Amino acid sequence: MYQFYTVEIKKNSAGEFEHDMNWFWDENEMKAQLKGEAKFHEILSRAATSTYAEHAAILFSSRGNRIMDKCYYHTAEVMDNA
Secondary structure, three states: OEEEEEEEEEEOOOOOEEEEEEEEEEOOHHHHHHHHHHHHHHHHHHHOOOOOOEEEEEEEEOOOOEEEEEEEEOOHHHHHOO
8 A cells, every 4th residue: 555645835924924834645556645636736737826825735655755845925016916
């Protein structure tokens, strides 16, 4: 059994944080990782245009190895022109 985790991290304009964790598993390591990658990209598709000041995603293994990470930074000025 293999397991991978995604964490979604959001920071609002007041500086408050929230996070959400998901986990994905499979008997096949590559299938487990691909399930995690699908969720990682789903998070980023929302993060790219979100109204949060910062909106990030991390994918890592059950061994704690980081696979992917990305953070979008949004200022009020950028979001007003979107």
